[in-house]
Amino acid sequence: MNKVEIYRGWCKKCGICIAFCPEAVLEADEALYPTVKDPEKCNGCRLCEMRCPDFAIVVYRNEESYPETDSSPGK
Amino acid sequence: MRETTHLVHKYLRSSKRFPHIWCAGCGIGIFMQSLIRVIDQKEYSKDDVVLISGIGCSGRLPVYVDFNTLHTTHGRALTFATGIKLAKPRLKVIAIMGDGDAIAIGGNHFIHAARRNVEIASFVINNQVYGMTGGQCSPTTPDGTITASSPYGNLEPDFNICRLAEAAGATFVGRATVYHTRLLEQLIGKAFEKKGFAMVEVVSQCVTYPGRTFGPDPAVAMMKWQRDNSITVAQASKLSEAERQGKIEIGILVDKERPTYHEEYQKLLRKKPKV
Numbered sequence: 001m002n003k004v005e006i007y008r009g010w011c012k013k014c015g016i017c018i019a020f021c022p023e024a025v026l027e028a029d030e031a032l033y034p035t036v037k038d039p040e041k042c043n044g045c046r047l048c049e050m051r052c053p054d055f056a057i058v059v060y061r062n063e064e065s066y067p068e069t070d071s072s073p074g075k
Numbered sequence: 076m077r078e079t080t081h082l083v084h085k086y087l088r089s090s091k092r093f094p095h096i097w098c099a100g101c102g103i104g105i106f107m108q109s110l111i112r113v114i115d116q117k118e119y120s121k122d123d124v125v126l127i128s129g130i131g132c133s134g135r136l137p138v139y140v141d142f143n144t145l146h147t148t149h150g151r152a153l154t155f156a157t158g159i160k161l162a163k164p165r166l167k168v169i170a171i172m173g174d175g176d177a178i179a180i181g182g183n184h185f186i187h188a189a190r191r192n193v194e195i196a197s198f199v200i201n202n203q204v205y206g207m208t209g210g211q212c213s214p215t216t217p218d219g220t221i222t223a224s225s226p227y228g229n230l231e232p233d234f235n236i237c238r239l240a241e242a243a244g245a246t247f248v249g250r251a252t253v254y255h256t257r258l259l260e261q262l263i264g265k266a267f268e269k270k271g272f273a274m275v276e277v278v279s280q281c282v283t284y285p286g287r288t289f290g291p292d293p294a295v296a297m298m299k300w301q302r303d304n305s306i307t308v309a310q311a312s313k314l315s316e317a318e319r320q321g322k323i324e325i326g327i328l329v330d331k332e333r334p335t336y337h338e339e340y341q342k343l344l345r346k347k348p349k350v
Binding site: 009010011012013014015016019020047049050051052053054055056058 | 081083084087093094095097098099100101102103104105108109112253254256257282292294295298299
């Protein structure tokens with residue numbers, strides 16, 4: 001299973017990771033920090049990590065279960 | 076500083092304060108991460124990379140990263156970059172500018188660096204406003220936009236940075252948004268490989284000034300806007316000029332070969348004087 005780790009110390013709560021997760025894995029907690037709602041749904045695409053302006057998310061990918069994605073623009 | 080679990084941490088200066096100064100949801104952080112990721116993929120040594128910036132929000136980028144860095148005067152990133160490339164051609168020279176920095180204050184240097192075709196990978200982070208000074212309109216602010224310096228709407232038509240670079244003679248021109256991070260990384264990689272002047276326009280968002288009109292979640296709303304208004308170069312070629320209005324054309328716009336200035340300069344140095 002893939003693991004998503006969030007560093008609250010660096011997070012500015014902009015909401016980009018929550019809004020653009022293709023599997024809706026993340027949600028905002030009471031203080032509006034992102035938290036992992038559904039870790040099993042994470043497909044390891046790393047889009048949240050790549051789009052985090054504050055380098056506050058790391059996705060540890062389980063390489064065996066990771067499907068190859070195409071890298072065409074817009075995906 | 077955190078332990079080096081994130082790839083980016085390997086390249087950050089541990090003496091700097093984090094989180095960085097950019098606003099919550101600013102696109103510069105996303106671009107910075109893409110840039111570092113590509114440098115890491117290419118396995119460039121930290122000592123062989125020079126990052127040069129001008130003034131503005133984007134000017135803070137080289138401050139945070141552990142390469143050879145230069146934070147120069149307003150609009151002059153490309154002039155310093157030209158000098159470094161001529162003196163030390165083996166270095167990978169990267170110039171990072173904002174839209175006001177590159178096109179307004181440094182507009183003259185921008186067109187002449189493209190014309191000379193010095194091998195510089197240049198990136199213009201276009202947030203369509205002067206963010207650091209309080210949200211005044213810049214040369215890329217769309218027509219009619221209300222900003223701090225245009226309270227009744229901007230009267231000036233906006234500059235198309237990519238077309239300007241193409242007309243000035245840049246050998247590689249591309250455009251991506253910070254929403255399209257994978258495309259952005261591809262373009263950064265291609266700009267690094269290019270023997271000649273490469274320019275990539277990075278369409279970004281200023282969440283603080285134009286973002287005020289985008290509701291409670293400006294970063295998300297502005298990135299959705301980027302997603303919904305972007306068209307690829309192939310799609311754009313099928314549309315008329317009127318249909319392309321307001322759309323962001325993303326992808327590779329120019330990729331050609333031309334003799335580079337620093338190579339011609341090295342040849343000249345080796346020639347015997349005729350006097």
